[in-house]
Amino acid sequence: MTDSFIRPVDPASGIVAEPLKSTSAEEVATAVERSRAAFRSWRFTTVEERKALILKAAESLESRAEAIGRVITSEMGRVLAESVPEVTKSAAFLRYFAGIAEDALAPTELDLTPLGITAKTARTIHEPRGVAAIVKPWNAPVQQIVWALAPALMAGCTAIVKPSEYTPRSALELQRAFDDAGFPEDVVITLPGDGATGKALIEADIDVAAFTGSIATGRAVAEIMGRKIRKCVLELSGKDALIVDRDVAGADLVAAGIVYGAFSNCGHWCSSIERVYLPNDLADSLVENVLVKTNALRVGPGDRPGVDVGPVANRAQFDIVKEIVEDAVARGAEVLCGGGPLDVPGHEGGLFFAPTVLTNVPADARLSTENVFGPVVAIETYADIDDAIAEANKSNYGLGASVWTDDPERADYITRRLDTGMVWVNEPLQSLAACPWSVYKDSGIGVELGASGVREFTFEKVVQSQMSDNAAPRAWYFPYK
Structure with missing residues (x-):
């Protein structure tokens, strides 16, 4: 043999x-x-x-x-x-x-x-x-x-x-x-x-x-x-959503949480934030802040000092990320930043993908349903919190979700209605040894x-x-x- x-x-x-x-x-x-x-x-x-x-x-x-x-x-x-x-x-x-x-x-x-x-x-x-x-x-x-x-x-x-x-x-x-x-x-x-x-x-x-x-x-x-x-x-794995309530004061912290939740470990977390839902009246300022922070991320080889986001981990995953983004754009999604492979001088053979933020992603796009497992996040707006919860629950995944609010009652209201094994309030994707890593649905x-x-x-x-x-x-x- x-x-x-x-x-x-x-x-x-x-x-x-x-x-x-x-x-x-x-x-x-x-x-x-x-x-x-x-x-x-x-x-x-x-x-x-x-x-x-x-x-x-x-x-x-x-x-x-x-x-x-x-x-x-x-x-x-x-x-x-x-x-x-x-x-x-x-x-x-x-x-x-x-x-x-x-x-x-x-x-x-x-x-x-x-x-x-x-x-x-x-x-x-x-x-x-x-x-x-x-x-x-x-x-x-x-x-x-x-x-x-x-x-x-x-x-x-x-x-x-x-x-x-x-x-x-x-x-x-x-x-x-x-x-x-x-x-x-x-x-x-x-x-x-x-x-x-x-x-x-x-x-x-x-x-x-x-x-x-x-x-x-x-x-x-x-x-x-x-x-x-x-x-x-x-x-x-999952397709975790992050919902921002109207009653939230620390807008800069919210934007930082979105960027960290989406792009830490190059988006290679089962609980990475892939979908964000913002209230209409806060959306413009929050999106602008998210884009500023995303564009400031330093992409490069992981062993280089000062780098924030490394390459996609392997060719197979790189191709999946690229294809899912291309599909979303072809179906009408708007790229707010990033959107494709990134050239890093001296590392031409590297699998670098620009941290990507999209909006207006159609429901029939792969990005709306599939787990990207890469540095990509879609941002959408909502008029009513129940609409945001319903959109978050449309996924066949049920791993985690992140809720941002300064109102404990609103936090409980949203948490109880999310079909996920875990919910983080005012924090994304944190794993603590004492907290069961719970799952639901697929x-x-x-x-x-x-x-x-x-x-x-x-x-x-x-x-x-x-x-x-x-x-x-x-x-x-x-x-x-």
């Missing part, structure tokens, strides 16, 4: 990195066997034992944050001002899960007294599901893995990570942190590879899958896991982060006990009266 290879490309220069061997289906099967063997003992380690190892991994990761950040930037273009904090934030997430796991996994005593049962007790305990397959994308190649890996390990699962073929070395740097921490052999395994590797892993003898990616691939993962009657946690199923994220990798075992009055037979046993 001929080996296949993955060849990551620096999106700022077009330079192809040294190829890495793609993990074959046979090697995947062997890795799953090794992981299952490791699970037999790992599942019986204490939370304190797991915590100690996770904290060591966090220390190792944090100590090499600068170097790992540069690997991230070389693989997917993210600016160092974001790549290095991604690593330190991932270390903080590891510490968070190490700290909350004991409470998250604590048994729950069940109250039987309303049933008139006094001799029995009952409780639920959280048992690890087994071998967890973690298949994650390129847009935050260390953080995305940690979001699933840390809770899986603290729950008592072993884990096999299949990173994106665009960012394998970032994931291998994370693997090194767990190796340096002294994790038992095969508790954490990273398998570089392409889509065939990921498919082989999902089809293998795993017990739970955590996948982040497209709706189409998410459906395929769900179908495979469904046939096996095994659990999956899916986060399938954005997926299950939860990441928070105590709920730990329990996703467990099943509830119900234990009923009677430790008294055991000398006489039960009244309901045979023979029946």
